[in-house]
Amino acid sequence: MPALAPPLIAWYGENARDLPWREPGFGAWDVLVSEFMLQQTPVARVIPHLEAWLARWPTPAELAADPPAEAVRQWANLGYPRRALWLHRAAVEIRDRHAGVVPADVDALLALTGIGDYTARAVAVFAYGQRHPVVDTNTRRVLARAIDGQAQPGPPSRRDLDRMSEVLPPGRSDAAIVNAAAMELGAVVCTARTPRCAVCPIADRCAWRAAGYPDTGDTRRKQAKYEGSDRQARGAILRELRDAASHGLPVDGILAGWPDSRQRDRALDSLVADGLVEAADGVVHLPR
The missing domain is CATH 1.10.340.30 (Hypothetical protein; domain 2)
Structure with missing residues (x-):
């Protein structure tokens, strides 16, 4: 496995974005x-x-x-x-x-x-300075490319944590930096669609680059289109209820102009099932 920690630590020290959760005292x-x-x-x-x-x-x-x-x-x-x-x-x-x-x-x-x-x-x-592997989508992509030579990561698995554990240096502070750096690298350099390999600090250690950037497929689950979806209807219902008084709205008044009444009813039922809204006596309101 290539030694990824040293260049990640150096790169992060010079390139980390100024974000609230990275401020002292957070x-x-x-x-x-x-x-x-x-x-x-x-x-x-x-x-x-x-x-x-x-x-x-x-x-x-x-x-x-x-x-x-x-x-x-x-x-x-x-x-x-x-x-x-x-x-x-x-x-x-x-x-x-x-x-x-x-x-x-x-x-x-x-x-x-x-x-x-x-x-x-x-x-x-x-928050507590412990030493553990921290793996998000961006980290998984960096590991898939740098270590496995894959264009995109496969489905999440326990192996992701094991792989990141192998990358971490022994010290807690450095390990935390490497965790953050791998996420940052995936977010701003080793992106899903347009990786910026020319400025990547681990380009010389990347198996995917060494193999000539092969198209190894993409098994990631695709996000369904939002426009016209049940998700859009759910969001519209919640928006109406957020804007309503605490006593809620009559069921018949929810999304009265929605073009697909069956979709509206389906979205409302799913929100009730999820506990995001409550319905009783013909009135719908946010959970109390």
Whole structure:
């Protein structure tokens, strides 16, 4: 395996973007919220939402004290709104199980609602300075190209964590930097469609480049078109409910002008099933 850590550390020191979660004093709760928001969402969209969220709820206990409807409302148009509900539930669990302090232990973090391998390890590493592999989509792409010679990574697996563990240097601080650097490299240089190999710090160690950039296929699941989808209908329903008073809206009034009534009903049913809205006595409202 090529030694990727030294050039990644040097490159990151000179090229890391100035982002809120990289500022000194950014605490464990702040990191946790940012990681929830960054799932499948571009950095530029996340930053203003993150700042507003942390200004309103600077601790888990403060979020837990408010009804989940407020979390869904504050989430606004960030997308994938179940994350707001999960984050609220995690805040309640942190308050009730951990005395309001985000746990540092990976297993304890994994036991919280909405937290998977990536988020648990990101909090443990970036908030608490532990040494663990942290693997997101960008990291997986860097590893697939540099080590496996593949144009795109395969489906996520435990092997991703094992591979990243092999790349990490022994020291906690350097290991944290390499974790962050691999994600950063995938986000701004080793991108999915137009990699900038001429400025890549590990280009001379990249198996994909050495093989002549072969097209090895792409097994990533494609995102369905948003326009005209059930996801669009779900978003429109939530937008109406966020703008409505706390008592909600009559079922018959939800998306009254939506062109496909069956799709509207299907979207509403799925939101109820997900716990994002509640319906009773002909009225629909955000969860209380």
